[in-house]
Amino acid sequence: xxxxxxxxxxxxxxxxxxxxxxxxxxxxxxxxxxxxxxxxxxxxxxxxxxxxxxxxxxxxxxxxxxxxxxxxxxxxxxxxxxxxxxxxxxxxxxxxxxxxxxxxxxxxxxxxxxxxxxxxxxxxxxxxxxxxxxxxxxxxxxxxxxxxxxxxxxxxxxxxxxxxxxxxxxxxxxxxxxxxxxxxxxxxxxxxxxxxxxxxxxxxxxxxxxxxxxxxxxxxxxxxxxxxxxxxxxxxxxxxxxxxxxxxxxxxxxxxxxxxxxxxxxxxxxxxxxxxxxxxxxxxxxxxxxxxxxxxxxxxxxxxxxxxxxxxxxxxxxxxxxxxxxxxxxxxxxxxxxxxxxxxxxxxxxxxxxxxxxxxxxxxxxxxxxxxxxxxxxxxxxxxxxxxxxxxxxxxxxxxxxxxxxxxxxxxxxxxxxxxxxxxxxxxxxxxxxxxxxxxxxxxxxxxxxxxxxxxxxxxxxxx
Numbered sequence: 001x002x003x004x005x006x007x008x009x010x011x012x013x014x015x016x017x018x019x020x021x022x023x024x025x026x027x028x029x030x031x032x033x034x035x036x037x038x039x040x041x042x043x044x045x046x047x048x049x050x051x052x053x054x055x056x057x058x059x060x061x062x063x064x065x066x067x068x069x070x071x072x073x074x075x076x077x078x079x080x081x082x083x084x085x086x087x088x089x090x091x092x093x094x095x096x097x098x099x100x101x102x103x104x105x106x107x108x109x110x111x112x113x114x115x116x117x118x119x120x121x122x123x124x125x126x127x128x129x130x131x132x133x134x135x136x137x138x139x140x141x142x143x144x145x146x147x148x149x150x151x152x153x154x155x156x157x158x159x160x161x162x163x164x165x166x167x168x169x170x171x172x173x174x175x176x177x178x179x180x181x182x183x184x185x186x187x188x189x190x191x192x193x194x195x196x197x198x199x200x201x202x203x204x205x206x207x208x209x210x211x212x213x214x215x216x217x218x219x220x221x222x223x224x225x226x227x228x229x230x231x232x233x234x235x236x237x238x239x240x241x242x243x244x245x246x247x248x249x250x251x252x253x254x255x256x257x258x259x260x261x262x263x264x265x266x267x268x269x270x271x272x273x274x275x276x277x278x279x280x281x282x283x284x285x286x287x288x289x290x291x292x293x294x295x296x297x298x299x300x301x302x303x304x305x306x307x308x309x310x311x312x313x314x315x316x317x318x319x320x321x322x323x324x325x326x327x328x329x330x331x332x333x334x335x336x337x338x339x340x341x342x343x344x345x346x347x348x349x350x351x352x353x354x355x356x357x358x359x360x361x362x363x364x365x366x367x368x369x370x371x372x373x374x375x376x377x378x379x380x381x382x383x384x385x386x387x388x389x390x391x392x393x394x395x396x397x398x399x400x401x402x403x404x405x406x407x408x409x410x411x412x413x414x415x416x417x418x419x420x421x422x423x424x425x426x427x428x429x430x431x432x433x434x435x436x437x438x439x440x441x442x443x444x445x446x447x448x449x450x451x452x453x454x455x456x457x458x459x460x461x462x463x464x
Contacts, residue, residue, distance in 0.1 A: 011035040016061025017409040020385040035391040038428035063399030065409040069127025069392035071372025074276040074297035074326025080113035081453035101460040103179035107141025114150035116449040120336040127392035134163025134213040161211035162193040214240040227267035241275035260285040274375045279309040290319035295375035300348040302328035310352045324372035361414040391428035
């Protein structure tokens with residue numbers, strides 16, 4: 001745990017509605033939170049207890065809703081500098097279009113893109129971010145380290161998933177050959193990342209996951225050996241799965257089975273695994289995920305942007321599959337925000353077979369908080385507002401023009417316009433205060449990301 005004595009200083013939030021997202025979905029119409037150091041000391045109805053010592057700040061939460069911080073379970077930060085491209089493509093055409101550009105990224109570009117991605121999420125209530133980085137051009141510098149530095153400077157809790165690709169075009173994969181690593185290089189670099197960066201302690205600000213990219217860009221050998229590596233090191237596994245009909249066809253043609261059966265054959269189902277998208281899942285696939293405790297990162301906006309389809313989230317939840325929400329890369333979800341995914345998850349899933357019964361507002365909030373903590377294996381620390389958990393929480397303003405006429409504050413947050421964040425605490429520290437980031441200059445980040453996006457576009461154009 002971070003070295004901060006729980007009794008040294010306290011922050012008190014009062015007079016706000018609270019959605020704890022605990023096991024009983026406890027809510028308070030008007031309640032309080034007491035933060036001691038980096039831990040929630042108490043949460044309950046009415047004002048905070050009298051006689052508290054060491055109170056350094058009191059926040060009047062009138063007109064606000066307090067929730068656990070949002071947990072993003074799937075992203076590709078580097079795509080922040082390739083937004084708005086390939087606007088009308090399915091996944092495979094989109095990838096083929098963008099791989100040649102992505103293969104020209106370097107350390108400065110990735111650092112800027114990570115800053116932009118993290119700033120947008122943090123300003124919108126994300127307290128735990130995750131990134132799946134799998135493009136490592138030769139001579140491009142320390143790309144994973146660039147992301148880790150950006151997250152550290154932003155003050156965001158971070159899971160860095162060290163991705164990899166070793167199946168290029170000449171081996172029947174989608175990426176160009178110059179954009180992939182060798183199997184041995186990928187495994188060596190992944191193990192080095194775990195050894196160098198992973199912190200498994202309570203309250204850790206940095207986890208590393210093992211994350212070969214996808215069945216259509218990774219060899220069977222890399223998948224199998226990566227799973228063995230992750231379990232030997234005691235870290236989690238992440239990849240893409242069952243995203244499109246094209247992927248399902250690819251797996252049947254190359255491996256003689258669907259994505260879930262193929263991934264299970266390589267050791268890629270289990271309580272330490274979560275997969276992005278999982279749109280095209282049959283009953284057997286859902287049952288396999290439930291049986292093994294395999295998690296899902298649901299990315300409704302990206303799935304819609306690429307025309308991938310509607311994931312069976314209601315069926316997954318009913319079967320006991322852990323499900324969280326993901327922004328996905330901002331080249332397929334240009335907003336780069338997770339709080340909009342609460343609304344989109346509810347709306348998109350109501351277009352499916354369960355219609356208006358698919359998800360309600362509180363289920364959507366749970367996906368973005370506790371569900372994300374489940375998927376990342378951190379429910380003992382984050383995902384709900386309970387005494388003893390880490391002080392990762394958000395105070396949303398719901399008494400303004402966009403929300404004031406909605407009596408239910410959770411419905412206001414999920415169904416209404418994107419709610420402003422008045423205060424966001426991560427590890428007990430304010431990362432957003434009065435709607436502005438406290439750790440970075442937003443305008444400077446915007447300028448840097450614009451400049452790096454233009455530089456990448458010039459390099460890609462000159463190359464080809």
